[in-house]
Amino acid sequence: MGNKERNPMGLGVLTISSAFLGFFRASPSQPQAPGCPSLLLESESVSLSGLPSQSASRLVGTFQEEGQQDQRKEMQVLDVTEPFRYHEDRTMFHAIVAIKNQTQNQIVRVKVFHESFKTNFLPLNILVLSNYIGHGGFVEVYKCTSVEKVGYEDVPVWLINMVTENPKISHLRQEAPNTIVNGVFLVSKKVVRHPCVYYEVQDETGTMQVVVYGHLTGIPCERGNRIQLICFERGEEQHQLRSSIHSFLKVI
Template identity: 35%
Template sequence: MESLTVMVLKATDPFEYKTPKNEVKNMFHAIVATENQYFHVKVFNISLKEKFTKNNFIIISNYLENKGILEINKTSSVSEATPNQKIEVPYDIIKSANDSPKIWDIRKGAANAEFYGLFTLYKKTVKKTNTYYEIKDASGSIEVVGRGKWFDISCKEGDKLQLFCFHLESMKSQPTLVCGEHSFIKILDKSCTHLKNAQ
């Protein structure tokens, strides 16, 4: 796959996740854009974090692409773009990258599709092993199931939940967003004055 020159739009802090073999590893999520489109990125090499600074221009090589999401691992190469390698990213691409999907559209999505976006928390219900975060927008509502690291995170009604890599599944015959191996949540409190990581 040929190299890709991109502008970094945002990146999360690194976080721990467990592999199917129960190994604890680290990664972070990012959003980058070319002149024509934007990509969600899973970065499995956290030593690259400094390169994923907002508005930084980088060149990505030896990456993988899975369902439209880029994956960067130890064999991938990420280098700083020189001044003459920088690109112009149109405003509408940046806007699209920052826009969240409508919940109505999420509910109609394909099974196991991965979704990202910023949503308002309407209701939080803590059960024995799962926490159900009901999110809402003008188009409807949907439940987000959090377990493990995302069980009973510190948030309250009206907070904004920034979801990264949540999978659409059917639970009790209803479309539901479920956390997976690479899921991540950031919380923006109701006053919108600061962004904090869920602990």
């Protein structure tokens, strides 16, 4: 496996030589909620049975190019969410892809703002994109983006497992502010303080506060539920995760 390095944003970057089994063949930060200060929650223990137990090491990096990108870019879909509504009648979905470069491949996050592209963004599909946007470390795909499926390839199971592994709270506390976080956590407490909802989540390594606002505050969720978080950010405070306009929360 190639060298794993750290970037200034605190995100892991996986670089793999282009000679390494071909293209993985088998063998911006959004504004935060105003008026939502940190809220100390009194911890309450609940059962942790059935929760994922993987390491928090993340292999997803930041997309370095900014602005409109006209050149064709080949990538393979490793993971994808279902479409969800993030603002009034606007929908989107998130994906994690491996971008194929001449010398190395990089794993990055994609925001897709055109739901019809979901038929192309399926795990293991190889796509070629052009006329997309680089913004805030993400690839952003819109209706005007050209999305072409050019193939399908299996990838090693270990790669999918590492990309989708569940982070440990103890490791999240050590990440840099604004680090993007995906994961499944157990809710041990809930407090409503308009305009925000505060959850305390826990695993066997500790607890963390999750602050949500906007469209996410209306999702029914109570103590003892497990929640899936997509595109949350590590807050300025070590113990806190915060939602943004493109975050997704689901009770599972």
